[in-house]
Amino acid sequence: MGIKLVAGVAALVLAVPLLIGAGVASIVSSLFGSSSDTSGSPTCTLSGAPAGSVAGLTAEQTGNAATIVAVGKQKGVPEPGWVIAIAAALQESQLRNLHYGDRDSQGLFQQRPSMGWGTPQQVTTPGYAAAKFYEHLLATPNWQAMSVTDAAQKVQQSGFPGAYARHEATARAIVAAVSGVRCQPATAGTGGCDNIQAATAAAATAINYACGQRGLPYVWGGNGPRNGDNGFDCSGLTKAAYAAAGISLPRTADAQYRAGTHVPDGQPLLPGDLVYYGPPTHIRHVGLYTGNGKMLNAPDFGQTVQIADYRRPGDDYAGATRPAP
Structure with missing residues (x-):
């Protein structure tokens, strides 16, 4: 500069x-x-x-x-x-x-x-x-x-x-x-990374961070380049995204689900909410909701950090939490 x-x-x-x-x-x-x-x-x-x-x-x-x-x-x-x-x-x-x-x-x-x-x-x-x-x-x-x-x-x-x-x-x-x-900001969001909208500065920072990781590979147990890994797993990505916003999350998807403030069923999701999948007794996956029915996530082996639909026919969606300081 x-x-x-x-x-x-x-x-x-x-x-x-x-x-x-x-x-x-x-x-x-x-x-x-x-x-x-x-x-x-x-x-x-x-x-x-x-x-x-x-x-x-x-x-x-x-x-x-x-x-x-x-x-x-x-x-x-x-x-x-x-x-x-x-x-x-x-x-x-x-x-x-x-x-x-x-x-x-x-x-x-x-x-x-x-x-x-x-x-x-x-x-x-x-x-x-x-x-x-x-x-x-x-x-x-x-x-x-x-x-x-x-x-x-x-x-x-x-x-x-x-x-x-x-x-x-x-x-x-x-x-x-x-x-x-x-x-x-509008609370609905566009779902993409070109026009990020969020209701709080922390959520916007988390989405911004996750957007910047698109294209990195899925790595089991991966915490991202800042921690010496060349990619992320699903909960490593969400943990790192909110760490960039000054909010500490547990390491695993299941622990994040249990520690978070749950969004009541039927209440609209906001960009920055964390969305979870699996039986409530053992959450297997987490993504970062970006609005317009989309999420950022690290899906699975052989795939990369990407934007995807957060709901699909036959999925095992379990609910959402809303991280806060």
């Missing part, structure tokens, strides 16, 4: 009013991905009058800024953290979701897949990128006592550590302008 600006925001000449008309649509698209299917679109509303406009921001930049703030709210990050994140994104990408950068850097924060920030698809998903930025910020001791530039540098590890300071005033103005937006 490093200097990505080729021209300062101040060099742009248009003053674009924020959070009206198409601006809200841009925020929706930026926060939860774009899709021609709007049946599962999230709802964004204004909780208060925006403080005005910020000179030089395009609709794309406005939407990405609102995404960063909305994710910060969702994760319980206090307002100074939003300013730090906006300043970092201004420096790294001019608040644009770039699909290129220095070496393999991509996205709003120029996060590098080779450095463990996520897959290329993940780091170019604005909501995911913002969540990862905040994850690292919150893990930084005493970050709230630091200057904006020092806190941003702790996360970004840039070769130009003082570069974020120049964006502090603009970042504060942007936060003031977009902080009145509230976005609530």
Whole structure:
């Protein structure tokens, strides 16, 4: 990560009013991905009058800024953290979701897949990128006592550590302008990895993680590459997915079923729920529900981590649990 600006925001000449008309649509698209299917679109509303406009921001930049703030709210990050994140994104990408950068850097924060920030698809998903930025910020001791530039540098590890300071005033103005937006994701979900929707940040993180493991082989007892294995078994995948969200699960499918908070029969499933198969006395398989009747799972020998229908004729579906911190 490093200097990505080729021209300062101040060099742009248009003053674009924020959070009206198409601006809200841009925020929706930026926060939860774009899709021609709007049946599962999230709802964004204004909780208060925006403080005005910020000179030089395009609709794309406005939407990405609102995404960063909305994710910060969702994760319980206090307002100074939003300013730090906006300043970092201004420096790294001019608040644009770039699909290129220095070496393999991509996205709003120029996060590098080779450095463990996520897959290329993940780091170019604005909501995911913002969540990862905040994850690292919150893990930084005493970050709230630091200057904006020092806190941003702790996360970004840039070769130009003082570069974020120049964006502090603009970042504060942007936060003031977009902080009145509230976005609530649709709970139905699309079932795919291109437009991830979840009702909680933890569920979204778990789905994001599992999506990034697609194509890895089924391995009996496998816990994934981070633990020295080249693949997963079913419960290894779900355990690792929720570990990425800070939630510890038991190791086996049967133990996960018994330890979890069960979704009552007849209640709609939400993306992020764990779905189980087998007789209740001995659960044999678990998957991660992604919405629209789909799940991510590591099915069996000779297969890979994949998206599949969570219900099939004649299956032995046993029920679902909803992990929570």
